[in-house]
Amino acid sequence: MTSLIVHSAAPFNAEPNLDRLRASFVTDAEDFYVRSHGDIPQLDAATHRLRIDGLVDRPLDLSMPELRDLAPHRTVGAVLQCAGNRRADLQPVKPTTGDPWAPGAIGYARWTGIPLYEVLRAAGASAASHVAFTGADVVEEAGQRVRYGVSIGMQRALQDDVLLAWAMNDKPLKREHGYPLRLMVPGYAGVRSPKWLTSITVQDRPSDNPMQQQDYKLLPPDIDAETVDWNAGLTIDAMPLNSAICTPQADAILSPGCTEVRGYAIASGRAVARVDVSPDGGRHWVQAALQRDPEEPAAWIFWQTTLDLPAGEHELVVRAWDEAGQTQPASAAEVWNFKGYLCAAWHRVKVIVT
Amino acid sequence: MTSLIVHSAAPFNAEPNLDRLRASFVTDAEDFYVRSHGDIPQLDAATHRLRIDGLVDRPLDLSMPELRDLAPHRTVGAVLQCAGNRRADLQPVKPTTGDPWAPGAIGYARWTGIPLYEVLRAAGASAASHVAFTGADVVEEAGQRVRYGVSIGMQRALQDDVLLAWAMNDKPLKREHGYPLRLMVPGYAGVRSPKWLTSITVQDRPSDNPMQQQDYKLLPPDIDAETVDWNAGLTIDAMPLNSAICTPQADAILSPGCTEVRGYAIASGRAVARVDVSPDGGRHWVQAALQRDPEEPAAWIFWQTTLDLPAGEHELVVRAWDEAGQTQPASAAEVWNFKGYLCAAWHRVKVIVT
Numbered sequence: 001m002t003s004l005i006v007h008s009a010a011p012f013n014a015e016p017n018l019d020r021l022r023a024s025f026v027t028d029a030e031d032f033y034v035r036s037h038g039d040i041p042q043l044d045a046a047t048h049r050l051r052i053d054g055l056v057d058r059p060l061d062l063s064m065p066e067l068r069d070l071a072p073h074r075t076v077g078a079v080l081q082c083a084g085n086r087r088a089d090l091q092p093v094k095p096t097t098g099d100p101w102a103p104g105a106i107g108y109a110r111w112t113g114i115p116l117y118e119v120l121r122a123a124g125a126s127a128a129s130h131v132a133f134t135g136a137d138v139v140e141e142a143g144q145r146v147r148y149g150v151s152i153g154m155q156r157a158l159q160d161d162v163l164l165a166w167a168m169n170d171k172p173l174k175r176e177h178g179y180p181l182r183l184m185v186p187g188y189a190g191v192r193s194p195k196w197l198t199s200i201t202v203q204d205r206p207s208d209n210p211m212q213q214q215d216y217k218l219l220p221p222d223i224d225a226e227t228v229d230w231n232a233g234l235t236i237d238a239m240p241l242n243s244a245i246c247t248p249q250a251d252a253i254l255s256p257g258c259t260e261v262r263g264y265a266i267a268s269g270r271a272v273a274r275v276d277v278s279p280d281g282g283r284h285w286v287q288a289a290l291q292r293d294p295e296e297p298a299a300w301i302f303w304q305t306t307l308d309l310p311a312g313e314h315e316l317v318v319r320a321w322d323e324a325g326q327t328q329p330a331s332a333a334e335v336w337n338f339k340g341y342l343c344a345a346w347h348r349v350k351v352i353v354t
Numbered sequence: 355m356t357s358l359i360v361h362s363a364a365p366f367n368a369e370p371n372l373d374r375l376r377a378s379f380v381t382d383a384e385d386f387y388v389r390s391h392g393d394i395p396q397l398d399a400a401t402h403r404l405r406i407d408g409l410v411d412r413p414l415d416l417s418m419p420e421l422r423d424l425a426p427h428r429t430v431g432a433v434l435q436c437a438g439n440r441r442a443d444l445q446p447v448k449p450t451t452g453d454p455w456a457p458g459a460i461g462y463a464r465w466t467g468i469p470l471y472e473v474l475r476a477a478g479a480s481a482a483s484h485v486a487f488t489g490a491d492v493v494e495e496a497g498q499r500v501r502y503g504v505s506i507g508m509q510r511a512l513q514d515d516v517l518l519a520w521a522m523n524d525k526p527l528k529r530e531h532g533y534p535l536r537l538m539v540p541g542y543a544g545v546r547s548p549k550w551l552t553s554i555t556v557q558d559r560p561s562d563n564p565m566q567q568q569d570y571k572l573l574p575p576d577i578d579a580e581t582v583d584w585n586a587g588l589t590i591d592a593m594p595l596n597s598a599i600c601t602p603q604a605d606a607i608l609s610p611g612c613t614e615v616r617g618y619a620i621a622s623g624r625a626v627a628r629v630d631v632s633p634d635g636g637r638h639w640v641q642a643a644l645q646r647d648p649e650e651p652a653a654w655i656f657w658q659t660t661l662d663l664p665a666g667e668h669e670l671v672v673r674a675w676d677e678a679g680q681t682q683p684a685s686a687a688e689v690w691n692f693k694g695y696l697c698a699a700w701h702r703v704k705v706i707v708t
Contacts (some may be wrong), residue, residue: 327594
């Protein structure tokens with residue numbers, strides 16, 4: 001077992017050290033961040049059942065072997081990322097709710113399962129607008145204790161990269177990652193990929209669950225916990241362009257001369273086109289070399305460059321550009337929201353060369 | 355004939371006044387910006403021919419009536435926008451090449467024609483990677499006088515919203531907008547929608563034309579005309595999230611009290627989710643009301659809000675957010691490039707209340 005930085009023991013929320021995260025393009029399950037909203041359920045693949053109901057012609061109640069036999073298996077490489085990744089960068093602007101995630105609430109894995117649409121087809125799903133999901137975990141949301149529940153739009157649900165997954169990097173899911181079955185919606189915030197999946201409901205509206213209705217929304221900067229109107233928020237599904245420096249880390253003490261700077265960048269629905277690195281807080285920029293997996297459009301990119309840093313204190317900065325010429329905002333203040341979601345401002349790391 | 359703000363008479367480059375642009379959700383052809391790279395050709399629909407060649411089984415040479423008879427006609431509502439829209443906002447940072455476009459080098463029209471893929475299918479196009487286009491206009495690019503030529507990727511070319519269009523807002527194209535035939539690639543910079551179209555070539559590489567190879571690329575901020583390596587640039591196709599204040603205009607003198615603030619916002623490939631307006635340079639924000647056409651995903655959105663401005667000087671600002679929680683950079687300095695493309699920083703307008 002590798003070591004994770006634990007933000008909370010119950011529910012268990014933890015992320016890897018950034019050096020470790022950046023060491024492998026495919027993130028090992030042991031190094032993969034964990035975000036739980038309740039206790040981790042004790043489930044058994046031998047007895048686990050998945051129900052498919054709602055606006056379907058043939059409600060199903062499947063064992064894991066029945067699910068596996070339903071359609072050819074598929075493996076998709078995809079980033080999973082918490083909507084709160086990099087929240088710690090927002091909190092110096094003004095406090096937020098939620099754990100202070102560093103840029104480690106993200107990882108890239110190869111997920112194996114069957115496409116969700118195969119199960120929807122087998123159940124004879126109608127042309128409804130939403131697909132809702134329930135997990136086995138019990139969570140506290142909006143003052144209620146409820147089973148975890150969220151939904152995604154039918155259009156996304158029918159795309160063939162959305163999987164009901166039982167394996168991560170060719171091994172059965174670990175308990176904390178959703179054993180024996182989870183949803184995987186590449187490009188969407190982790191909240192929309194429920195773990196410990198027990199039921200799928202086809203319906204004509206988003207999930208009524210407080211997890212869907214009163215959480216994981218992007219709210220305007222003038223809204224706080226006292227004044228919140230959840231209907232004024234944007235439901236967080238796809239996530240914005242982002243990038244982070246993984247090494248050196250904040251407050252690193254370096255020797256003068258060449259320093260390798262490495263990190264990741266991630267876009268959603270569009271490719272990362274360029275990554276700029278600044279040795280001086282954003283006054284000058286150099287272009288980093290990019291490593292990507294062209295076979296997997298939902299992969300992240302790894303970038304690296306070498307900076308020649310003289311003695312003194314330096315603010316290293318990274319920003320990415322996507323293929324539509326979109327880039328990131330410079331300052332965390334520009335994206336602050338009281339729930340601390342979607343921190344996609346330039347990532348800044350102070351280092352000392354001595 | 356309405357009046358346009360003329361940046362250059364030859365080639366003819368002009369944009370509408372922003373009040374006029376914001377007055378109608380569908381932009382009248384008379385109010386639509388014009389970007390030419392050479393003289394406007396004198397063409398006649400009665401004699402015009404379109405050639406389709408390259409990696410095709412059956413090269414075609416079509417008259418306009420033959421083209422119209424090839425497939426059912428289709429009308430698509432789409433924004434057309436110059437890659438240099440809002441370039442004037444970059445030039446105070448540091449000079450750029452190109453005309454100083456205000457935020458008026460954009461418009462929304464309903465384009466009628468037949469999908470490009472129908473013509474590719476009729477010609478028996480092979481599974482090549484690019485489709486190149488040539489216009490009748492002669493342009494000066496990279497020191498050469500050549501026919502206008504660009505290309506787009508085959509994947510985009512096959513989507514059914516890409517049209518060979520002969521009409522704009524239910525009327526034949528005006529001469530300056532490409533009469534008798536132009537390409538329309540919704541969401542892509544105007545440069546990829548050539549006017550006065552004479553030939554289509556299916557090929558396994560981007561166009562060799564200097565317009566494709568040595569222009570309309572997004573270059574890093576450290577590159578200038580002396581040091582330019584065009585291969586280091588990102589070919590500008592889709593464009594970033596953007597927004598602009600159309601009224602009041604810069605340096606407007608207003609009376610104290612309620613001021614209506616109106617403008618547009620545009621995303622590419624994703625919907626605009628929220629528009630924030632600031633009365634004070636970005637310190638505070640209110641959310642604007644949005645007007646959109648849900649039937650037309652490539653439409654812009656119109657927004658408006660009311661600000662109560664006391665006497666004094668104010669910097670009004672607008673920024674948009676898309677449905678992936680992506681927002682715009684704050685400062686033009688963050689997106690400056692020596693060609694002056696893709697200015698998508700917050701749009702700022704100084705007004706005086708007296």
